[in-house]
Amino acid sequence: MDFGFSAADDEFRAEARQWLAGHVEPGRDRRSWERALGAAGWIGLSWGATGYGNRAATLTQQVVWAEEYARSGAPPRSGHIGEKLLAPTLLAHGTEEQKDRFLPPVAAGRELWCQGYSEPGAGSDLAAVRTAAVRDTSGGHRVTGQKIWTSLAHEADWCFVLARTEPGSRRHHGLSFLLVPMDQPGRIEVRPIRQLTGTGDFNEVFFDGARAEHVVGGEGDGWRVAMSLLGFERGVSTLAQQIGFAEELGLVMRAAVKSGAVTDPVLRERLVRLWAELRTMRWNALRTLGGSEDAGAPSVAKLLWGGWHQRLGELAVQVRGAGAAVGPADWTAGAPYALDPLQHLFLFSRADTVYGGSDQIQRTIIAERVLGLPREPKGGV
Structure with missing residues (x-):
């Protein structure tokens, strides 16, 4: 596979990086942030030339935007469900009236x-x-x-x-x-x-x-529409997710150095393995960009990153030892429940192998749709 960025992609990256640098502000209200993204045309890059208020971008430019957004420290999106799931579904299955009514407000960041x-x-x-x-x-x-x-x-x-x-x-x-x-x-x-x-x-x-x-x-006809929706935007969004994973891995590595855990050869080997697995996930995501005929590709990706992120969360507390169980110093001053980034990583990642389709469901999809094994019986005994 030959995946590279052109000179036009580099110009697009510079534009995206400059805009994000000038607009990302800590603590910004998420609704106003969506409207700012919409006003600048950054919502709906994957829709193509629709005329509904978005700007069209190539696949590599969508990857560029996703990577730069993740690197910029911009806030989590409130409008991604409308942009990444609802809008492509309407473009594929909606009436012209529905497209005219719902796509422009999504592109403008006005409706969530x-x-x-x-x-x-x-x-x-x-x-x-x-x-x-x-x-x-x-x-x-x-x-x-x-x-x-x-x-x-x-x-x-x-x-x-x-x-x-x-x-x-x-x-x-x-x-x-x-x-x-x-x-x-x-x-x-x-x-x-x-x-x-x-x-x-x-x-x-x-x-x-x-x-x-x-x-x-x-x-x-809801089942067909619902299943169509679940196939949208997996590759590009997974690449952006991996930028965040790399930042979290860096935090864990620095915590291991600070605590001295990096001198333990077993923990050091686990850190290196996590780094290598993250690189492998990136190449797998790039391989499947642009649509794959492999019905099991999304399930393979989910199994890879779900288990990887959970193992990273476990290592995040192990490299810190007993200190990982201690809360911020201001808890004693009556501050609300709070977690530092590595504690949050550990607790949140416990759900990675469940939400978005559990590991068991992903393996069943691969077994039935890729390997052709007999379908799992439905219902109890």
Whole structure:
């Protein structure tokens, strides 16, 4: 594989780096940051020339932007669900009316989205969703049910929801992909889920007859649309993720030097192995850029980085010894629950092999879709 950057890519990198250097500010409000990105045309680089307010970029330029964004220390994105998931889905399956209504606000950073997929009892097994939607007199739908682990639902203006619109249907039949406005007091309740890290970006969302006026892809075709959505933006986003991983690995290495743990040959070997594995993941991500015909490629990538990041988190506390269990000095002054970066890394990475599809689910996908093994039976004994 020959993957390189052209002179035009280098110019694009210089522009991106200069803009980020002039606009990244510590503690900036995330909504105002999304609007700043939109005003400068940095949202929707992967959409192509759509005419919906984004700027088109080549695949290598998308990689450049993702890398420079990660290196700049810019805040986590609030608009990535709308940009990376909802927008490509509308471009592939939406009506012209839906594209005209929803894409420009996403490109401008004015409307934020969340994803209503997982439910209690229907996480990795998405076809088991029970949230229901029925037709109302206006021609739209009324949605009733519960979603869980809904990232950024407490900030979102809209939610795309996978719901059962055909009574009595089972598994992937009778599902629809609905667009639901979140500003419906009394109809939608959002409850933050407090994590081990002390943060609460995940939520439970309860729908009680919430209004939905838009169906993407047609009623009853939600499974096809939902599966299409899950395939978008894996390669480029994984490369950007690896920039953050490299920074975390650097923190762990410096902690090992400071504590003296680096003199232990076993720990030193583990640090070198993690470095080599990260380089391997980068080349694997580059290999699959631009779309791979290998149905198991996304699952292989998830298995690689999930386990790697978890092992890094474990090493982050081991190289510090007993000091890793001690909180910041200002805890005694009545400060709220807080973690330093390496403590946060350890606790958050415990979920890496579960969220986004557990390791067991990824292995099942590889077994069934790549190796052609018999399908796993559904349901209990």
